[in-house]
Amino acid sequence: xxxxxxxxxxxxxxxxxxxxxxxxxxxxxxxxxxxxxxxxxxxxxxxxxxxxxxxxxxxxxxxxxxxxxxxxxxxxxxxxxxxxxxxxxxxxxxxxxxxxxxxxxxxxxxxxxxxxxxxxxxxxxxxxxxxxxxxxxxxxxxxxxxxxxxx
RNA sequence: AAGGCAGGCUGUUCUGUCGCGUUCCGUUCACACGGAAUGAGGAAAGUCCGGGCAACACAGAGCAACAUACUUCCUAACGGGAAGCCGGCUGUUUUCAGCUGAGAGAAAGUGCCGCAGAAAACAACCGCCUAAGUGCAGUUUCGGCUGCACCGGCAAGGGUGAAAACGUGGGGUAAGAGCCCACGGCUUUUGCGGGUGACCGCAAAAGGGGGUAAACCUUAUGUGUUGAAAGGCCAAAUAUACCGGGGGCAGAGGGUUGCUCGCCCGAUCCCGGAGGGUAGGCCGUUCGAGGCGUCGCGCGAGCGACGUCCCAGAUAAAUGACAGAAGGCAUCCGUUCCGGAUGCAACAGAACCCGGCUUACAGGCCUGCCUUUUUU
RNA sequence: GGCUCCGUAGCUUAACUGAAUAGAGCAUCUGACUACGGAUCAGAAGGUUCCAGGUUUGAAUCCUGGCGGAGUCA
Numbered sequence: 001x002x003x004x005x006x007x008x009x010x011x012x013x014x015x016x017x018x019x020x021x022x023x024x025x026x027x028x029x030x031x032x033x034x035x036x037x038x039x040x041x042x043x044x045x046x047x048x049x050x051x052x053x054x055x056x057x058x059x060x061x062x063x064x065x066x067x068x069x070x071x072x073x074x075x076x077x078x079x080x081x082x083x084x085x086x087x088x089x090x091x092x093x094x095x096x097x098x099x100x101x102x103x104x105x106x107x108x109x110x111x112x113x114x115x116x117x118x119x120x121x122x123x124x125x126x127x128x129x130x131x132x133x134x135x136x137x138x139x140x141x142x143x144x145x146x147x148x149x150x151x
Numbered sequence: 152a153a154g155g156c157a158g159g160c161u162g163u164u165c166u167g168u169c170g171c172g173u174u175c176c177g178u179u180c181a182c183a184c185g186g187a188a189u190g191a192g193g194a195a196a197g198u199c200c201g202g203g204c205a206a207c208a209c210a211g212a213g214c215a216a217c218a219u220a221c222u223u224c225c226u227a228a229c230g231g232g233a234a235g236c237c238g239g240c241u242g243u244u245u246u247c248a249g250c251u252g253a254g255a256g257a258a259a260g261u262g263c264c265g266c267a268g269a270a271a272a273c274a275a276c277c278g279c280c281u282a283a284g285u286g287c288a289g290u291u292u293c294g295g296c297u298g299c300a301c302c303g304g305c306a307a308g309g310g311u312g313a314a315a316a317c318g319u320g321g322g323g324u325a326a327g328a329g330c331c332c333a334c335g336g337c338u339u340u341u342g343c344g345g346g347u348g349a350c351c352g353c354a355a356a357a358g359g360g361g362g363u364a365a366a367c368c369u370u371a372u373g374u375g376u377u378g379a380a381a382g383g384c385c386a387a388a389u390a391u392a393c394c395g396g397g398g399g400c401a402g403a404g405g406g407u408u409g410c411u412c413g414c415c416c417g418a419u420c421c422c423g424g425a426g427g428g429u430a431g432g433c434c435g436u437u438c439g440a441g442g443c444g445u446c447g448c449g450c451g452a453g454c455g456a457c458g459u460c461c462c463a464g465a466u467a468a469a470u471g472a473c474a475g476a477a478g479g480c481a482u483c484c485g486u487u488c489c490g491g492a493u494g495c496a497a498c499a500g501a502a503c504c505c506g507g508c509u510u511a512c513a514g515g516c517c518u519g520c521c522u523u524u525u526u527u
Numbered sequence: 528g529g530c531u532c533c534g535u536a537g538c539u540u541a542a543c544u545g546a547a548u549a550g551a552g553c554a555u556c557u558g559a560c561u562a563c564g565g566a567u568c569a570g571a572a573g574g575u576u577c578c579a580g581g582u583u584u585g586a587a588u589c590c591u592g593g594c595g596g597a598g599u600c601a
Contacts, residue, residue, distance in 0.1 A: 002169060010467075013430065060182075066467060077196090078499055085171095085471050092170065093472085123472065 004092040010066040010110060019110045024140075028133040030117035030126075031087075035137060036110045037144050062102040063109040065091060073118045083115050086123055090130040098134045105145060109137070 010016060023036035067087045069080045091113070102109055113133075121129075 004170070006172090013467090016467080068467075076499075081500065082471090089170075089472050127472095 002092055002096070004088055005061075007060040008063070008065060010064040010112070015064065015110055016066070019112060023110065023112075026136060026140075028129055028136060030115060030121060031129060031133060032114040032116050033133050033137070034112040034114065035140065037141055038108045038110065039106070040108065062099050062107070063095070063111060065095075065111040065113065067091075067113045067115070069115040073116060074120075079120055083120055086120070086126045087113055087115065087130070089123070090127040094127070094131050094134055098137060101138055101141070105141060107141060107145070109141075111137075 010019075019034055019036050023034050025032060025034045027033070067084045069083045071080070074080050074083060098109075113130075
């Protein structure tokens with residue numbers, strides 16, 4: 001239920017470049033959120049050149065997420081780790097509504113949470129920001145879908 | 152008791168809920184699920200040294216480059232450490248204690264030493280002297296004498312400077328000088344004694360022309376080069392298709408080595424343009440110069456014997472979040488012990504592994520020394 | 528994970544083969560010129576030479592250790 005397994009994380013190089021080249025982004029302090037919504041058909045298009053069964057194996061969950069903290073903003077490794085842990089914890093607790101929404105719409109999502117503050121915020125602030133971000137993501141998905149239907 | 156300095160050790164603990172990495176067990180075709188165990192540091196950091204390990208078909212020689220530099224020892228090794236020697240500084244009850252030192256060679260050679268100062272290194276500007284020699288003038292008892300100049304001699308004195316050619320005293324001299332002597336100090340050599348040795352003590356002889364080697368350098372010793380992005384295996388995917396220029400079996404080019412030689416491979420090789428594919432997994436990888444305890448040896452760094460334990464292995468990168476309790480520190484309140492409230496909790500996160508060094512660090516504990524105060 | 532390089536006025540830099548006041552340009556300030564401003568002219572101020580030690584008589588320079596910032600290697 002409240003899990004954050006390896007398969008929910010984004011580690012694949014191709015998906016990452018896809019996300020940062022073709023995805024869209026918005027701000028929700030302290031995050032810059034890069035996102036990309038895909039249908040299963042679209043996903044298969046990108047992976048068609050090689051094993052297509054591997055593509056569906058990548059998505060055990062309806063979303064893959066990565067957290068990034070810039071070395072430019074936060075110098076010390078300890079503090080970067082701390083920030084990433086807080087983000088993951090908040091995402092873990094608040095992702096479920098987003099997951100069910102994605103499943104209902106039959107979409108897949110690729111996300112990146114980029115931490116842009118220059119200091120560590122408290123857990124409560126981080127959690128609030130993540131909740132707002134997830135709500136915004138839901139709205140974005142709805143817009144995306146209506147646009148696709150119109151087309 | 153308080154404060155300071157030096158050295159060493161330590162670096163909050165427990166419970167509950169949710170969650171993460173790895174390993175094992177069970178269920179399952181598989182995904183996955185359940186359970187159990189385990190999960191950051193003294194610096195994991197800086198990457199400053201030294202190794203292990205791996206590759207270069209590691210034959211080899213020379214040069215270059217780099218590093219180290221009192222002695223003995225420890226160590227796998229080190230530029231690390233221990234104990235000493237010598238020098239410097241400080242203190243003092245000067246036979247002592249503490250701190251500190253990149254501490255070989257300047258008598259192998261080259262270079263440099265601004266300003267100031269006469270002079271900064273084979274001294275001679277001012278100065279002192281006129282004994283030997285020459286010239287001129289004066290004087291003369293015709294032997295000389297006096298004065299000036301030249302040629303000379305000397306290094307005592309000269310406001311400088313970081314540094315001035317052994318110091319003080321005496322003799323000596325035309326004037327002077329280690330030129331000679333006494334005392335003192337330094338360097339080198341030899342002998343004797345002590346010490347494993349650096350070195351120390353005593354005696355004798357010889358000698359007096361500075362500093363700088365973190366300037367070049369000399370001597371001795373050491374270093375082959377490259378680093379886990381090493382290296383090995385598996386899977387997947389392909390195209391040198393095309394254009395321009397240049398070189399090549401009389402040897403192009405390559406073999407991860409600074410250069411030369413040598414050795415080995417050797418016929419498509421280099422540059423530019425324009426393109427295609429991949430960027431996954433496994434091993435290496437965590438049992439090791441390992442940790443802990445006891446005993447013995449050694450002044451010590453350390454070493455040996457026995458017993459016991461297995462203790463992170465991620466890869467866009469695992470240790471977190473919340474709540475409660477206890478302990479610590481600081482402040483405030485009441486104040487007899489003490490109780491209550493609030494706040495804070497350092498430096499910092501393994502990435503092949505070890506041994507050091509360096510740097511960062513709240514609070515606490517221990518040892519030694521010093522200072523002040525109180526009591527006996 | 529490894530390797531290389533660089534830190535000088537507010538900015539861009541010089542002096543890096545040790546030598547005593549660290550030199551310039553732009554910017555700043557003051558004055559002159561102008562009715563006013565700009566431009567121009569004259570002058571002034573501004574430096575922990577990234578930091579801490581050491582060598583030397585003397586260090587921006589040489590050596591050692593830190594701090595900060597770039598670049599590079601599949």
